[in-house]
Amino acid sequence: MANAYWCIVEDDRKGAPKKVMSEVLGEAGRLAGGTVEAVWLTDKATDDGIKQLGAWGASKVWVLENAAFAPYIGEVWVPALAELVAKESPKAIFAPVTSRMREFVARLAARLGAGLSADSVGFAMEGDALVATRPVYAGKVLAKMTWAKTPWIATMRPNVFKPAEASVAKSAQVEKPSVKIPTPRMKLVERREEVSTGLPELTEAETVISGGRGMKGPENYVILEKMAAVIGAAVGASRAAVDAGWRPHRFQIGQTGRTISPKLYLGFGVSGAIQHLAGMRTSKVIVAVNKDPEAPIFKIADYGIVGDLFEVVPALTDEFKKLLEK
Amino acid sequence: MKIVVAVKQVPDTATQVKISGADPKAIDTAGITWIVSPYDEFAIEEALRIKEKRGQGEVVAVSLGPDRVKEALRSALAMGCDRAIHLNDPAWANADTLATAQALAAVIKQEQPALVLCGRQAIDDDMGAVGAQLAEVLDWPCASWIMDEAVDADAKTVRVGRQVEGGLEVFDIPLPAVLSAQKGLNEPRYPTLKGIMGAKKKEIKDVKPGDLGLTPGAPQLMVKKLEALPARPPGRIIQGEVKDAVKELVRALREDAKAI
Ligand SMILES: Cc1cc2nc3c(=O)[nH]c(=O)nc-3n(C[C@@H](O)[C@H](O)[C@H](O)COP(=O)(O)OP(=O)(O)OC[C@H]3O[C@@H](n4cnc5c(N)ncnc54)[C@H](O)[C@@H]3O)c2cc1C
Ligand SMILES: Cc1cc2nc3c(=O)[nH]c(=O)nc-3n(C[C@H](O)[C@H](O)[C@H](O)COP(=O)(O)OP(=O)(O)OC[C@H]3O[C@@H](n4cnc5c(N)ncnc54)[C@H](O)[C@@H]3O)c2cc1C
Numbered sequence: 001m002a003n004a005y006w007c008i009v010e011d012d013r014k015g016a017p018k019k020v021m022s023e024v025l026g027e028a029g030r031l032a033g034g035t036v037e038a039v040w041l042t043d044k045a046t047d048d049g050i051k052q053l054g055a056w057g058a059s060k061v062w063v064l065e066n067a068a069f070a071p072y073i074g075e076v077w078v079p080a081l082a083e084l085v086a087k088e089s090p091k092a093i094f095a096p097v098t099s100r101m102r103e104f105v106a107r108l109a110a111r112l113g114a115g116l117s118a119d120s121v122g123f124a125m126e127g128d129a130l131v132a133t134r135p136v137y138a139g140k141v142l143a144k145m146t147w148a149k150t151p152w153i154a155t156m157r158p159n160v161f162k163p164a165e166a167s168v169a170k171s172a173q174v175e176k177p178s179v180k181i182p183t184p185r186m187k188l189v190e191r192r193e194e195v196s197t198g199l200p201e202l203t204e205a206e207t208v209i210s211g212g213r214g215m216k217g218p219e220n221y222v223i224l225e226k227m228a229a230v231i232g233a234a235v236g237a238s239r240a241a242v243d244a245g246w247r248p249h250r251f252q253i254g255q256t257g258r259t260i261s262p263k264l265y266l267g268f269g270v271s272g273a274i275q276h277l278a279g280m281r282t283s284k285v286i287v288a289v290n291k292d293p294e295a296p297i298f299k300i301a302d303y304g305i306v307g308d309l310f311e312v313v314p315a316l317t318d319e320f321k322k323l324l325e326k
Numbered sequence: 327m328k329i330v331v332a333v334k335q336v337p338d339t340a341t342q343v344k345i346s347g348a349d350p351k352a353i354d355t356a357g358i359t360w361i362v363s364p365y366d367e368f369a370i371e372e373a374l375r376i377k378e379k380r381g382q383g384e385v386v387a388v389s390l391g392p393d394r395v396k397e398a399l400r401s402a403l404a405m406g407c408d409r410a411i412h413l414n415d416p417a418w419a420n421a422d423t424l425a426t427a428q429a430l431a432a433v434i435k436q437e438q439p440a441l442v443l444c445g446r447q448a449i450d451d452d453m454g455a456v457g458a459q460l461a462e463v464l465d466w467p468c469a470s471w472i473m474d475e476a477v478d479a480d481a482k483t484v485r486v487g488r489q490v491e492g493g494l495e496v497f498d499i500p501l502p503a504v505l506s507a508q509k510g511l512n513e514p515r516y517p518t519l520k521g522i523m524g525a526k527k528k529e530i531k532d533v534k535p536g537d538l539g540l541t542p543g544a545p546q547l548m549v550k551k552l553e554a555l556p557a558r559p560p561g562r563i564i565q566g567e568v569k570d571a572v573k574e575l576v577r578a579l580r581e582d583a584k585a586i
């Protein structure tokens with residue numbers, strides 16, 4: 001449908017849309033005042049995945065299924081989707097912020113000659129114009145952005161937007177357009193899997209526990225992992241802890257690490273330097289435990305305990321256990 | 327082998343940022359300390375390492391921005407870049423990521439490097455888009471968030487590891503290509519005193535849109551206004567013995583904040 005609101009599907013590479021798509025579809029639906037469409041570039045689209053997208057509110061799912069779509073390669077994805085955009089003239093194109101979507105949507109916007117608001121945290125319609133809000137300058141300022149023309153292209157920060165309520169009564173019409181699949185110049189050699197922590201992915205987790213220099217050494221992160229296992233959290237770290245070699249860089253939260261926006265952030269032995277805050281200040285609830293009452297993190301914390309984390313963490317873990325086992 | 331590094335000058339991460347009283351679309355630049363965006367330092371470092379490993383080549387730093395940007399280019403030269411190009415014109419003042427990418431691409435077409443290195447994102451505007459858009463405008467392959475790279479002996483391909491959720495994807499990419507640097511790629515060097523002195527004699531060429539055959543138009547994405555961050559409601563320090571404090575914290579998280 002011309003003038004449709006499109007949501008590009010991020011999936012788990014096994015045929016299931018990621019949960020963040022409920023947020024993207026939910027927000028797009030709110031802005032569109034009704035129908036939104038999902039666009040799924042994948043090497044394997046599953047019926048369950050399509051059903052899920054329908055339940056989250058997609059009235060139509062455009063399925064572009066081809067072995068060449070895995071792994072993501074810009075040279076393949078961009079011309080393929082651009083061809084469909086040219087035919088269908090969507091009004092808006094949204095995607096969640098993930099590593100590949102960041103690159104893909106940027107390249108796509110360049111090909112279409114359209115504006116891109118990356119890592120947006122809010123949208124509003126002002127008359128006929130879409131206005132996006134995005135944090136800039138390490139989250140110290142919010143910029144309101146607007147587009148010269150459609151399609152409005154934007155990526156959305158995970159965990160910020162209200163998810164669509166899944167409704168099994170809703171189902172999506174499926175459209176399988178044929179598009180040209182270019183041969184990429186770059187070739188995949190191998191994919192090296194990270195050793196799984198068994199905990200949720202940092203950027204997607206609803207609860208994140210972060211350990212800073214106050215953890216005193218890599219061996220002590222096990223107490224945070226124990227708590228994480230109880231409450232289903234991801235474990236991140238400050239740059240001081242990463243630079244000391246206690247945690248791999250992919251767990252760093254902050255301006256030169258990952259940007260997170262969980263429902264609950266718990267910081268232990270993190271001072272709250274401005275560059276750390278840049279990566280977590282849009283968290284909904286912030287808890288800080290630090291032995292220094294003057295630590296800057298207390299300025300943005302909703303709840304704080306001044307004390308020794310090595311006493312607080314085990315006691316808090318027990319308390320969480322008691323609550324969740326009830 | 328010629329390498330172009332795209333360098334953006336940004337406010338120091340610790341600087342106070344205030345919205346300008348005169349222009350609600352801009353920040354007040356008085357008193358700001360400017361630095362090379364940290365990810366661009368990884369890009370510069372990697373370019374220098376490639377050159378040093380091969381024992382020959384040229385590293386050209388390119389930046390778009392007002393006069394102050396010369397300082398960032400001087401830092402790049404002090405680290406070891408051979409020369410610099412400054413895209414300096416009021417016509418670029420409201421450039422969005424695409425206009426920035428188009429301007430950089432025009433310079434790159436003239437320079438014809440084998441490789442372009444960018445940062446993963448500039449830490450002020452945080453779009454993380456210019457590198458990928460540059461590749462699109464040039465119609466080159468690109469890889470974002472790279473953690474390692476190795477250019478082959480005859481400078482025909484580069485092997486890169488790009489960071490994705492849950493792992494690293496390793497690609498062989500024929501040159502020319504655009505890569506964007508993620509933290510962990512390397513540890514950037516500090517300029518030596520000799521480097522700083524030497525940088526003063528290196529060339530920084532000013533380039534205008536006309537030199538590139540460009541007439542920058544209105545941006546596709548516009549800043550409507552900047553707003554200060556809404557203040558968070560004041561927090562609460564939970565007092566008392568650890569065992570009581572954690573009890574109260576868990577209660578508050580469940581009942582008041584509904585966060586658990
Ligand atoms: C006065 C003023 C007005 C502005 N008006 C607008 C506006 O109307 N609309 C708008 O969208 N933006 C505007 N901007 C911001 C805009 O210029 C962004 O800086 C630009 O879009 C690049 O985005 P980014 O900084 O997020 O770069 P990213 O995409 O995060 O940068 C990625 C990488 O690209 C390279 N790179 C990025 N920028 C440059 C550069 N300038 N020179 C060399 N290499 C670079 C670097 O290697 C960097 O690491 C304005 C900025 C200023 C100062
Ligand atoms: C360009 C640039 C980019 C940066 N990017 C990032 C980034 O992405 N992420 C990031 O985190 N930082 C970043 N930093 C670094 C940042 O400035 C801080 O140095 C860093 O965040 C400090 O980490 P920390 O809070 O763990 O350590 P510290 O500041 O040393 O704080 C440790 C805290 O632990 C407390 N503590 C110690 N022992 C205990 C105990 N037993 N119980 C309770 N509390 C205890 C102390 O009181 C102290 O407050 C960046 C810096 C620069 C210049």
